[in-house]
Amino acid sequence: RMVHSEFFIGVLIAVFLDRVIADEKSLFSNEDQILQLDVDNFNQKVYSQGRAFFVEFYSSWCGACIAYAPLYKKFALDVQAWKPIIEVGAVNCADDKNSRICREHAIDAFPTIKYFKYMSKGKEDGIRYEGNKHELATLPLDVAQLVRDDWLKQRPPQWPSFDYADNSSTVESLWQLAGPDATLLALIVEAYPARVTWAEKINFAKDKRVHIVLLSSGDALAKSLGATTAADLPKFYLYVKGQELPLFSSEAKITWPQIREKIAERLIAVGIERMAPSAVTAPPVVQQTEQTITASWNQFEVQLLDLTSAMYYILKEEIPRRQLIEGENMTALKLWIHMLKKYAPGTVPIRRLFYRIDEWLSQTSQVSAEQWIAKVDSVQSDLGYPLPTNMTWIACRGSKPYLRGYSCGLWTLLHTITVEAFRIEQNNPSFDAAVEVIEPIHQFIYRYFSCEACGKHFHNHVEKTDKSAIRRAADSIMWLWRTHNIVNKILAKSQSEDPAFPKQQFPPASICAPCHNNDGFVESEVLNFLIAYYSDIKTDSAEGGALKSAASKRFNPRFVVGVDKVDRLEQAEQRLRRENLDANPQRRWKHIDANDYVKPYDPSSGSHFFYLFWLSIMAAAIFITYMKYRRNRTKFWKTFYYYNDYKL
Template sequence: MNKYKWLSFIIISILLVGRVTIAEEEDDEPVPSSLYGPNDHITILHSNNFNKKIYNQRKVFFVEFFASWCGSCIGYAETYKQLAKQLLKWKHIVEIAAVDCADSQNLQLCREHNVEAFPTLKYFKYMSANANDGIEYRGNAHNLNGVPLDIAGFVYNDWVYQKPVEWPSFQTSDNYVRLEDILPTIPSVTSLLAVIVENNPAKVAWAEMIAFANDRRIHIVQIQHNNPIAQQFGIIGTSESSRLLILKKDQSTPLYISKEHDTWLQMQDKINEYIAQFPVIDASESNKDGVLHEKSDVNVPVTWSQFEVQMMDIITALRHMLLAEIPRKSVIKGENLRALKLWVHAMKKYVPGTIPIRKLLYRLNQWINNISTELTSEQWTHRIKTIQDQLGQPLPSASNYMACRGSKAHFRGFPCGIWTLIHAMSVQAYQIEKDKI
């Protein structure tokens, strides 16, 4: 460390000592040990509880490392309290916390987390294991509209890579999905549907999904601006805008359509206003329709329209094949690798689907052609997830078979879906290659 850096440390130390002394002389009171109290909805962390509360937890944490003597921290405290109050409905997924680095017992803790300035804000992901999992927040910490949306973006990334079973699905509805496709999928105990029209990254939609994840009175989905539902209700807007539609489950006409520039908090307030008209649903009641319900012998109604070729079945089967079946082998080489290359090439040419799906297969084909000797399951899975991220998650996060849904939950599904995929590919191949026969 050169002499100028040492000089900087000396000057800063003198200024800090001077500030504390002045505060004690003018106020005739000791500097407070903390800026937050029990009614501020902020979890107070210290060296004795930090690891237990933050690590290996099935939620995420947004933590302020502050010093109670720090003028910037004192000035920021009210903003942080407002943030915690705004995110009260998020507490089952996001917890707001703080550490006072001026407390001598926390010096080593703050050193471990490389806190060099106050206040420092860090995001700790789902199931964080150590200090390295803390991501420093570098956005505008005073923007009470922007910070929650940035946190929602962090939460979404956690969902993409870890898929916590306790969390809602943040999957964007496919561009061809219509309102009549969504309404039948809503649990019977749920009364309202919220459709958020927002292009990816859909931070407003993710924020509302987090806020109402445990409220069974409303079901929230996200669509993009080019979805037929948006066009149906005249939502044109800019690609950066977000709009909210609220509908009763049994009606196709919206009860409410938000203004173009409403914030996520205004949308949350409006959702709260509408769900207040319905009684709170007990968790045990809502589980009657849960996908994890042990009794799987419930009959699924069958209609002849189920036997039409459904694009959702093709995409769901494609997802299962790419992320579950192919990487079952830890190492793919030799004849298996050559066969996989041929299969990926065939899918690139003949699988019908949306532009993002076709781009995914095109990029996968380009990548695998450069693999010469062997391919591990980890490499394969990582590549799929990378392309998924680049294209906005075109593959669904969970199974959602339609025509391939059996009369019982354990019937049909993937075998039917893969048959449908191959059938669709053969039809597509004939259409493309018929003039060459």
């Protein structure tokens, strides 16, 4: 019984810790009025429901997503009373387990918001929101229009009517249409599209004590109220049951939050408690203690695990976000992979990985996300998994789970690529750094980096660059360095900045004093520093998320031997494959044309006779050697022992 109790407690602790870790990865908490969705609950929560959903697909490492999170929280709080009709949700695509659902919904940039209609059945029912998600004043109105359009097509019986009132309506007839519990009659005069009125109808949909009516400026009732000037619309009139004149009349154009507040004030004044959640009173702020990770400047080294983790994320997450890669996106992908084939940092198997993907891409004009993932997995398996399948950040590990990580790893990878290109191409007079390095980086960031705003800003920066000044390999190193410092300056003190690792101009004087003088950077010294810094790849491991054996291991130079000869290695292996020998690292000897490991014997094949002849010769030689050994074994061992005694 004791054993079973301890096991049960252990399971509970494991589940609790797993929940805590998951929450830390999210940009939102349960107090944010945002439904947190993932691969385990998405279908159950969103599909076949009697309400719509407005869902943000984001990545917790994405700077634009981090910056947008406070505004999305405000929006969710603003429309929390809308939940019976539409609920606000979020999916963290940076969480590995959610990769499939984010690909399924074709999320190729962050943040992306989708509207899922009433009684959605599948991914096809999700509509990408194309409005201005950063404008808090109009975002709820955009959502109200999506809801109204949804109602127009499906007419959910439990939703309010979004139609205009009858032209002949009077205050008395409208009171008769209101339910017996109605104590307030809200008349809103608004031209089409009546988004303010639609927002109010959604907000008070489940509060039977408020009856909201939409009037056209051409209606007789609107004319009697003097609401005929289009520039003054929408106008609002609030009636209390039993009173002939309106309690409140707006003198000019009014917003939907102002109308909501006037109605709420009147409900409070008459001592009526709202049945729906308050739309104006924010819930108490709950102070959360968030576990942080101790960060140290000693971790700022170029780590192989950061590079391989970034490369793995690119191959398995960034690229397959597009359901079908073709056209300019395919051209960009080919440029990127071809560059990695030549200049990717790391071991020979890593370079061979990109060589094989590059060869495969050169033979196709389009590829689906499923085909891409299958190919990457296949090549990874054949080469013994040169890229680890679990991402581990060491120098790029942030003080919080959603800070730094992949974005840091990507920058490190790009810098290392420029330095590797310099190492290989510095004496090549025909090398064009703008074409061979900068353009592949540009196209990848613009078309595949899932932080949409970041990709656009990078694209605009590159478009303004004088590429004629980037010719030598050293030029690409310095261009990327200047670009990174520009980004650091812009993002300093932003919400996406890790407070434990503040953005600064790199390299600081503390690690490269000769790089600075009174006028700023000494670029010749900066170049020398960058070449040395990004060539010094450390192979520290991580244990329990902490740095292990810090500053003790460097990238073994033996791993680099042969990296420049990957083409010849792959060509040699292809030649062996044609001779029915598989020379991959796992040594799986099989005929590549056969379905099974053993090909049926073919007596007409001359190769079988050749192999049989040499096997016979080897067996005979072994037999003769063994017989001689038996005759002379006593003499042999005496000689052996005497020789060793003499040595001692």
